[in-house]
Amino acid sequence: DTEVTQTPKHLVMGMTNKKSLKCEQHMGHRAMYWYKQKAKKPPELMFVYSYEKLSINESVPSRFSPECPNSSLLNLHLHALQPEDSALYLCASSHRDRGRGDTQYFGPGTRLTVL
Amino acid sequence: AQRVTQPEKLLSVFKGAPVELKCNYSYSGSPELFWYVQYSRQRLQLLLRHISRESIKGFTADLNKGETSFHLKKPFAQEEDSAMYYCALSGAGGFKTIFGAGTRLFVKA
Numbered sequence: 001d002t003e004v005t006q007t008p009k010h011l012v013m014g015m016t017n018k019k020s021l022k023c024e025q026h027m028g029h030r031a032m033y034w035y036k037q038k039a040k041k042p043p044e045l046m047f048v049y050s051y052e053k054l055s056i057n058e059s060v061p062s063r064f065s066p067e068c069p070n071s072s073l074l075n076l077h078l079h080a081l082q083p084e085d086s087a088l089y090l091c092a093s094s095h096r097d098r099g100r101g102d103t104q105y106f107g108p109g110t111r112l113t114v115l
Numbered sequence: 116a117q118r119v120t121q122p123e124k125l126l127s128v129f130k131g132a133p134v135e136l137k138c139n140y141s142y143s144g145s146p147e148l149f150w151y152v153q154y155s156r157q158r159l160q161l162l163l164r165h166i167s168r169e170s171i172k173g174f175t176a177d178l179n180k181g182e183t184s185f186h187l188k189k190p191f192a193q194e195e196d197s198a199m200y201y202c203a204l205s206g207a208g209g210f211k212t213i214f215g216a217g218t219r220l221f222v223k224a
Binding site for chain 1: 147149158160164210211212213215217
């Protein structure tokens with residue numbers, strides 16, 4: 001399996017809802033990432049997990065809560081979101097080549113709409 | 116600070132013409148440079164990384180440390196090259212990848 005999968009593909013939620021985005025990879029990658037992408041903009045890094053530990057949080061509001069249950073899974077828990085949080089949420093994974101930057105493999109994304 | 120600049124939002128060329136997508140970067144250490152591509156209705160994927168020094172789909176990119184550039188080139192553009200192209204930078208040993216704003220390439224028949 002050489003792909004990153006994400007579920008759901010689309011999600012519509014109200015500002016009081018709690019929902020979760022899921023990401024899975026079986027390539028043996030030890031780093032996993034969440035990005036947010038607005039229309040016609042580049043991906044913006046939100047979180048990085050390395051060896052199942054949170055290593056980077058790019059000052060993301062606490063209404064976004066990441067979780068890495070194991071080396072293959074990455075979740076993003078959502079609560080009390082705002083309409084401006086509507087975007088495409090991308091998951092990615094990489095090998096973590098020691099001492100070097102490395103190629104990221106992206107999932108197809110979850111299109112989130114907050115009403 | 117790390118920064119990636121892609122000066123062109125849109126580049127339109129005719130089929131068979133040469134194409135060059137520009138990328139300049141700012142980084143104090145030894146960067147790793149990448150080109151990612153996103154075709155219509157497809158996921159973002161790697162096109163090239165500078166350490167591989169390879170040609171993919173006819174595209175090449177050379178890292179010029181003196182000019183801090185990593186321009187993407189193809190001698191003869193094809194219609195199927197139409198896509199959004201992102202230049203990206205990752206620091207040596209770093210976890211972060213910074214993306215440029217992207218250049219949309221449109222190849223006309």
